[in-house]
Amino acid sequence: MNLAPAPTFSVIVATYNWSAALRLALASVLEQTEHDFELLVIGDHCSDDSEAVVRSFGDSRLVWVNLERNCGSQWGPNNTGLSMARGRYIAYLGHDDLWAPGHLRAARETFERTGADVVAAVCLLYGPPSSGLRAVTGFFPNDRFTPRHFFPPSSLLHTRQIARDVGGWVGPDEARVAVDYEFIVRCHEAGAAFAMTGQLSVFKFNAAWRRNAYRRRDVGEQSACLSALREDSQAHLQRELTTALRAASEDRLLRIETPMSTSDKASAGAVLNQTFKGSHHGGDPSDCLHVNQPIRFPCENESAGFEWHSIEQDGNGSAFRWSGPACRSARLLPVHVDRPLMLTLQVVNEIQAGLLAESHLSVNGRAVEARHRPAAGGGFLWTAHIAPDELPSGERAPLLLTLSVPATHRPIDLDINSDRRWLGLAIGWIEIEPT
Structure with missing residues (x-):
C-alpha cells in the first residue's frame, strides 16, 4: 500500500457554526506560497453547513471531521487534529482569522534557521469596529520568550514532537487562565526552544472583543482584509503596520501580557467569554x-x-x-x-x-x-x-x-x-x- 509522503505542515482549524468566516480562513490557507501542507478542519459538533463549505473547495489537502459532542472551545478539536496530523510542523488558524500568503513560508524558514520547537508569527489583533484599538503579539524582548508574552493560536506553530511531549491540549477545568495559554506554557515548562518569525502574517478579529459575534456572523472585516491581501499583500501589510503605529501614538495600542503569578483556572472566564461572543446562550x-x-x-x-x-x-x-x-x-x-x-x-x-x-x-x-x-x-x-x-x-x-x-x-x-x-x-x- 502506497502512502502519500508526510507534508511539511499540518494546519489545524477548529470551527463551530460560522461557515461564512470559515470559508475565508480556509481560502487564506489555500493561498499560501508554501504548498506542502494538509488542512485538517475539525468541527466542534457543528450543525450548520460547515462541511459543505470545506468540500466546496475541491482540494485533496482538506480533511473534514465533525466531533460527536461539543467541547465548548478549541482544545478538543485541536487534540483531534493532533491525533491525525502527519506533518513535521503543526500550525493553527482560528476560523475567523486570516493569514498573509507568506505565513507558512516564514515559519518554515524560522524552524530551519533556528531549530526551534515553537515559533510565533507576528499577529495584529483588531479591536471592535470603530474603536481604533489594535494589539500586536509575537515579539519577545531580547528574543527570549517567557509565559508573560502570550500570543494567540493563529500565530502559533510547533513541531509535532513537542505536542506529544506535553500531551496535547487540556480543557478549561485543568488549564490556567485559558486553554491556549496553558498549551504554550506547558511547552515552555517542557524546555521547548521558542523563536519568532519577526514578520506580520496573522490578522486576528477576536470574537471575544465583539459582542454576539457568533450570532451576528458578520464577516465584513475578514472579507475586506482578504480582498486587500489578494490585491497586494505587501501594500496591505504596510497599511496595517501603519494603523498599529497610529494606534500606539493615540493610546489605542493594547498591551497583552499575562501576570506571571496568576493561578486562575480557564473555566472561570470561559462561560463569560462564550456568552459575550454569543457562541453559547447565557442565562435562562x-x-x-x-x-x-x-x-x-x-x-x-x-x-x-x-x-x-x-x-x-x-x-x-x-x-x-x-x-x-x-x-x-x-x-x-x-x-x-x-x-x-x-x-x-x-x-x-x-x-x-x-x-x-x-x-x-x-x-x-x-x-x-x-x-x-x-x-x-x-x-x-x-x-x-x-x-x-x-x-x-x-x-x-x-x-x-x-x-x-x-x-x-x-x-x-x-x-x-x-x-x-x-x-x-x-x-x-x-x-x-x-x-
Whole structure:
C-alpha cells in the first residue's frame, strides 16, 4: 500500500457554526506560497453547513471531521487534529482569522534557521469596529520568550514532537487562565526552544472583543482584509503596520501580557467569554423579570469587551460608567418585553457638548426613537418607548440595550484634563417601567 509522503505542515482549524468566516480562513490557507501542507478542519459538533463549505473547495489537502459532542472551545478539536496530523510542523488558524500568503513560508524558514520547537508569527489583533484599538503579539524582548508574552493560536506553530511531549491540549477545568495559554506554557515548562518569525502574517478579529459575534456572523472585516491581501499583500501589510503605529501614538495600542503569578483556572472566564461572543446562550429566559412596576438597574461592572470603562463615583458617591473606547456600548437587562415599556437612562455627562444629541439607542438590534432632556440634578435623562411588536421575533428576553455615539474623544485632546482614555457618554442607572 502506497502512502502519500508526510507534508511539511499540518494546519489545524477548529470551527463551530460560522461557515461564512470559515470559508475565508480556509481560502487564506489555500493561498499560501508554501504548498506542502494538509488542512485538517475539525468541527466542534457543528450543525450548520460547515462541511459543505470545506468540500466546496475541491482540494485533496482538506480533511473534514465533525466531533460527536461539543467541547465548548478549541482544545478538543485541536487534540483531534493532533491525533491525525502527519506533518513535521503543526500550525493553527482560528476560523475567523486570516493569514498573509507568506505565513507558512516564514515559519518554515524560522524552524530551519533556528531549530526551534515553537515559533510565533507576528499577529495584529483588531479591536471592535470603530474603536481604533489594535494589539500586536509575537515579539519577545531580547528574543527570549517567557509565559508573560502570550500570543494567540493563529500565530502559533510547533513541531509535532513537542505536542506529544506535553500531551496535547487540556480543557478549561485543568488549564490556567485559558486553554491556549496553558498549551504554550506547558511547552515552555517542557524546555521547548521558542523563536519568532519577526514578520506580520496573522490578522486576528477576536470574537471575544465583539459582542454576539457568533450570532451576528458578520464577516465584513475578514472579507475586506482578504480582498486587500489578494490585491497586494505587501501594500496591505504596510497599511496595517501603519494603523498599529497610529494606534500606539493615540493610546489605542493594547498591551497583552499575562501576570506571571496568576493561578486562575480557564473555566472561570470561559462561560463569560462564550456568552459575550454569543457562541453559547447565557442565562435562562425564565429568570427574566416581568415589568409590572419601575425597575432600576444600577451601574455594574459586567463583562463588556471594550464597550465600557470601569465604574467611577461622582461627587455624591453615585456610580457611573463611561462608554468607550468603542463607539457602540451595550447592556444586557434581564427583563421580558411583553408589554409597552418606558426606558430611561441617566446620562451623567457627555465628553463633548452635543454628543448626546447625535447618539442613538437600539434594543435587540432594532433602532428606537429616543429623546433627552436636562435632569434636575445635572446631566440628562434619555428616554425611549419600547413596544413588543417592534422587536425582532424570538429575541424579546433578555433585553439588549445598545447606545451608539458618533465618536469617542480623549479629555486631553479637548483641554479638559490629562485623561487619555477614549470616552463617550457617562451612564449611571437605567430604569424600565410599564407605560
